[in-house]
Amino acid sequence: MSQTIRAVRGMNDILPDEAERWESLEETLHSWLRCYGYRNIRTPILEHTGLFRRAIGEATDIVEKEMYSFVDELNGENLTLRPEATASTVRAAVEHNLLYNGPQRVYYFGQMYRHERPQKGRYRQFHQVGAEALGFAGPDIDAEMLLMCVRLWDDLDLRDIRLQLNSLGSSEERSAYRGALVAYLRLRHVELDEDSRRRLETNPLRVLDSKNPAMQGVIASAPRMLDCLGEASLKHFEAVQAVLKDAGVPYEINPRLVRGLDYYNLTVFEWVTDRLGAQGTVCAGGRYDGLFEQIGGKPAPACGWAIGLERLLGLLEPSSHGPLHSRPEAYLVNQGDRAARYAFRVAEAMRDLGLSVVQHCGGGSFKSQMRRADASGAPIAIIVGDDEAAAGEVTVKPLREAREQFRVKLESLADSIADYLYREESEIE
DSSP states (O other): OOOOOOOOTOOOOHHHHHHHHHHHHHHHHHHHHHTTOOEEEEOOSSSHHHHHHHHTTTHHHHIIIIIIEOOOOOOEEEEEEOOOOOHHHHHHHHHTTTTTSSSSEEEEEEEEEOOOOBBBTSSEEEEEEEEEESSOHEEEEEHHHOOOOHHHEEEEEEOOOOEEEEEEOOOHHHHHHHHHHHHHHHHHHSSSSSHHHHHHHHHGGGGGOOOOOGHHHHTSSOGGGGOOOOOOOOHHHHHHHHHHHTTTOOOEOOOOOOOOTTTEEEEEEEEEEEETTTEEEEEEEETTTTHHHTSOOOOOOOEEEEEEEEHHHHSSOOOTSSSSSSOSSSEEESSSSHHHHHHHHHHHHHHHTTOOEEOOOOOOOHHHHHHHHHHOSEEEEEEEEEHHHTTTTTEEESSSSSSOOEEEEEEGHHHHHHHHHHHHHHHHH
């Protein structure tokens, strides 16, 4: 007997009970994003590898060792499963001239892929919701994107998420800071771990992200990006902070926050928590004014963030978003050849009325079907036998309270069920 095929490591199935929590959260997120004027955009999960190499940066961990890339054997193209969606969104905006009529607010949902070591809160296939404000130059949009998150945490009743802020300045200021940081790190080269020595030559700002306890002294004494900012960058950063202060939003300036993608400039931020262990970042983003030009488009400012849905769900109580099992409003039981055909007519008539109905399929005794009806969680069973089929009627049997079953004409079924269901709901409330 052949070995059972299992899911790819780090790419998890989401089964129906858990998927209902996802659906409930996604509905909340769709509504929240629309309330700020963001519109949905959907891009392919497969892109040309060059997009991510150019946008994210050749020397980043994502491009160097985390992307799922391959050569399409049919046409020789180098393709990659998207590791993030900002580059894809900007590519779509450039390709379709999305900013022709002015700035755009867009959002996306979808799977991302990174070849990382799977652990709680970090998977090889993971899901993100992201918002991108394209074509907006001022600090006001940075602040709006942060205030959006505050509202979401409040809507979800999450009280232990903290905001960390930094500014990476302009590309020129970042380049100057990079030089100062490299000079400092070379003076302390013997204190660097192997990973930091490698990054020193490729992406020195990422040294500041090291989680190695032995590196923290070196990092704490390193030059600060904020000390390299010019007047315009400082003004932009101060304007973002002013809005947060006016709104009473607490935050911490983290001068070591650099983000792992090369396209960021000016404002960068992370929303973090201590409840998810090592994977404490729930939402992250910032401004990326050079990305449009970087991938071949006309220069345009932009700002965005992404939220990991697995991490967000990990912060929510299991019962806080959606029922553990969504129940239908009726379960349709049938017995007899004529009844089996009539049952389809009954089920579709009920669905025409907007009712959710599970129609029993696969045969079985009346007793076994009623067990299925009870297990479904439905408040009522609709019973159809050959007698009901001949008379154009159904029998309605309450399942959750001690009431007599009753028989009703199919054309009167809607009123009878509505009276029962609405009465039941009002009694529960």
